[in-house]
Amino acid sequence: MDIKTFGLLAATALNLLQPLPVVADDAPPKSGNPVFDRAVELVVDNFHDASALPRFGATVIREIGSEPLNAASSEARVDKAIDRVLASLQASHTGRFEADTIAYFELADIFRFAIRNEMRRLFPPEGQASYPGIGMIAEPLTGALFVSDVYDGSPAARAGILTGDEILSVDGAPYHEIASFRDKVGRTIEIRLRRKASAEPIAVQVAVERLRPLRTFEKAIEASISVTERKGKRIGYVRLWTLSAPDGLDIVAREMADGRLKDVDGIIVDLRGRWGGGPSDAAELFVGDTPTFRLIPRNGEATLANVRWQRPVVGIIDSGARSGLELFAYALKVNGIPLVGSRTAGALLAGRAYLLPDDSLLEVAVSDAVIGDDVRLEGIGVEPDIPVAFTLPYAAGRDPQRDAAVQEMQRILAGG
Template sequence: MRAPRPDRAGLDFRCGRVPYAPAMTSGRVRRRAVLALAFGAALTTGAATGAWHETAVDAAVPGQRGAETRLRTPLPPGGVPLDGVPLGPDEARELLSVLDDPWAAYYPADAVSGYRRQVDGTYPGVGLTVRQAAGRVTVAYVQPAGPAARAGIVEGDEITAVDGTPAGDLGLAGVVAALRGPVGTPVTLAVGARPVDLVREILTGTDVTAEPVPDTGLLWLRVAGFGRGTADRVRAALARAPEGVLLDLRGNPGGLVDEAAAVASAFLPPGPVVSYDDGTGGRRELDVAGPPGDTDTPVVVLADGGTASAAEVLLAALRDRGRAVVVGSTTYGKGSVQAPTTLGDGGVLNLTIGHWYPPGGHAVDGRGIDPDIAVPAGEAETRGVEVLEGLADE
């Protein structure tokens, strides 16, 4: 039986799904073996590792880094259809425990509304993105006006514990999972040696902020994620007709591929944006769509190790097609695609279905995208403006 073809908007190019891996009792080991036999070929490939946005953290959820109005998934490579399968919470979690898929996630029925809501651009969370390097979990981005920002947490702060459990014991995925929770519930972070009490609230997960670069005709355009309406907000910002655009994708963990492609379309002439495995053994391509884009205004993209998934789709499309110069550091390297399926109990199972490729055809998964101009993190903004001013003068 051929699986239904997914709406492309249902694909998740988001960085940071957190698998659930329960401790194994003898009964669970037995059930795990049964699941492995029943779903054998569906226990498929995974993706890279990397920067995580606490959104997926919190909508039983991402954003983490999302869901769809129509939750249907293509067939996992070599697998069996799962739509409508009467898989209960315990069986779904056991299935995740045997998947070779670090981005797989299960959302119970009572959490699906939050999962859907996040794709519409909101999610419950504390407003920060985290990443791990050299064994340390640090803050990659703080959402303006969110709980973390109001508490004084800033980019670069080290998260040493969550609710009393050391970050080193939790690992990156565990830190992200520990940040999850319903709106109105508290969570305590140890930021260095300082305890910070936060309360989760509904946040906008698709921040688009635009402001002029002082004393220039340039526009600083920061895109922090890709949810419903992101592309519309980007186009509205571009209506200011700037002399150049500093497109800041640092710490952007990704989101919905159709929104990332729509943002790319705001800058590109007709042609390809991205191609991806569609989960049925075929390959699909997304091309520039929508109103004609601004193909003349110079663009410089700021990127770093937290630039992931759909953010890398946008960055690669602009660079491969000669539309932007990339300044900063190598991106995260998440080149995999996830798609959700609704189970018989109303829960949602999100599985990796394949990989995506930029117009140049090069692999991104596990490699990332190197900048055209590599600079230390603290110099990226200054250097980006310098490069952009030079391009605008030309």
Template sequence: MFWNKENREDTKSFISGFVCGLLLMGAVVFGVFAYTHSYLLTAMKSDGLTVKQALQLVKKADAIVRTLDSLYLGEYDTEALLDGAYEGMAEAVGDPYTRYYTQEQYEKFQVSTTGTYGGLGVTIVKNDATGRIRVVSVYEGGPSEAAGVQQGDEFMKVEGEDVTGLTTDELAAKLKGPIDTAVTITFYRPATDSEVEIEITRKKIEVPTVEHEMLEDGVGYIAISSFDEITPNQFDAALEELRGQGLRGLILDLRDNLGGRVDAVEKIADALLPEGIITYTVDKNGEKITYNSDAEHSLGLPLTVLVNENSASASEILAGAIQDHGVGTLVGTRTYGKGLVQRTVPFQDDTALKVTMAKYYTPNGNYIHGVGIEPDIVIDLPTGVSYQSLASHQEDIQFLTAYEALQTMLD
């Protein structure tokens, strides 16, 4: 074949087009890669993966998925696989309080820390005899009470779907939803041996975290089960009601309270303490943040505080501040000993990472992690008896001890 001028021009045009095509394809590939893996472009920043580590991560993850696709006998959920990888990264830190939340887990976590959700206003428990879940109590003024749900009713269907055999958590997930949306439930009503179908409109439900009562001689009792977003308002309402009944002294029960939000315990501490430090935190860079109470909301009354081995975190912040300021007597057993603070960082896909980011100290500078707080009066429950199993105050030797200690302050 002889190459003439026309052949050379065609060849030149072909090569030029081929090169342009390669460049265009490369640009597209790079653009897609940069868009879907944008973190690679920022990986060289401090406190993150290097470009090499990021590439290795993508390459290894892809190799694992390809191997599973070609060899794994069963089926798997790719999203669950990725969530497992993220959970593994958080777990590999080696800190029991640092964890990754999937979308579902993060939604439940938000409910647990805010204390509010769109629900029906019932407490439920599994009936082992029937395999169904029954209503233990109906919240006064709640949507279920308004719709006619009764204590003892057993869930049969939710929106026509049989829910027999579900766990309480699985059923609760079906019952919760956006506020002001309706759900139709079929109950079995043992009282009349009949089935009833009830439509209930979900409303904002506040989980009770504070219980209170007025005892004899002007002694008030307040028990806090957790420190959620709504807890300070519930505590203020309880304290105000007790004051209206002639409160002279207070027993504060923090037993089995595993903690919660620092901002919630800060507000409650401000109502109990004189002006001064509630707690302070120190992060990895040595930055110190101090939380203070003012003199305006000081309780100014005799105070005893019940604690046990399950009083942790925010409970210990409050108990430690009361003890250090000398405004109350701690009664019970040594507390759990969690002196770490976590921060929850949400991501754009509605997942989140909870990270241990600081240590906290009592006003006197005590770091109680792994140590706990020793009560002023140490008294344990009898062997085999737990706080939750107690039926009344009269069976509770720790409560009776706190009551007697308070009486000596009132006399």
């Protein structure tokens, strides 16, 4: 999994020139705006660190006092107010997500049990989160939009879109994560890209699909698996986009036990994911001491009961390794497995999702996370053993972090 913050309070225009009431730290005043007030209430009731609430409440009071906030306030005003008060908590796993973003749908699927009573209403008729898209994430940098992630096996990947491509337009209009593809499922759209600075744009035709987030991640994990041969050694690779996908780790385990990764000499585990989540012991797949074993009934069809990789491993990390993926990275590091790339996100808390009155999602950090007796990664992260920088704009699919991981694995397999 791996990752994005809230607010509280109120005053009307008639009250702005009057002293604001003194309110208890745990009960900020109401603004009259139902979305803002509910976000504040959920933070006060559920945020894991009570010592942060006075700062949170003070920020809410300042925010409401700076400009009228009430039931008639514009969406833009409410959005900014919520963002600023949430930011005052200075915590990961705390943010608001709206339905015009891919993150909204991915988190709705990840937190589907937390909002299970509303899933059919939100995603009729089956109640399964899905969105129209092509399997691509974009990041704004220096006034432009660049492709930061292309999910393996996705329509974007099949069309040849590369990490680092500048997005210029979709069907002649500005790019929007959801709106650009709405009502276009089953159709082919044209994306205009720039692969090199100042180069002429190129046009790419991409098929729009209805994507179910966790299933998309499972497919991406499976499609990422590859094997290359270097100097007589077979090096496997897999990218863990998230640990939240129900079958994600099982896909990797099956490939290591009986599939494409079975006979490789070493594996590169790419933790540059999208979301964390997943079991806290996920790294046991690569660092556990228990042996691999199968259950074989009378019909002879074996079932994998436990898989453990005992050959060399190299990990790749960056700020996409967050939450459960960050814990995974830490487990690799303390077990002597080299990590290549850049520092992880420093985002290791436990979050829970709530629906706000406008059906936006509010994620609140509800629990601290401590490794062993006193190790915390929140705000700190995991540092790589082999630092390798990555520059996104116009990368043209080049991946120096993965290249460095392959070099490190070659060194290990050569006995260096």
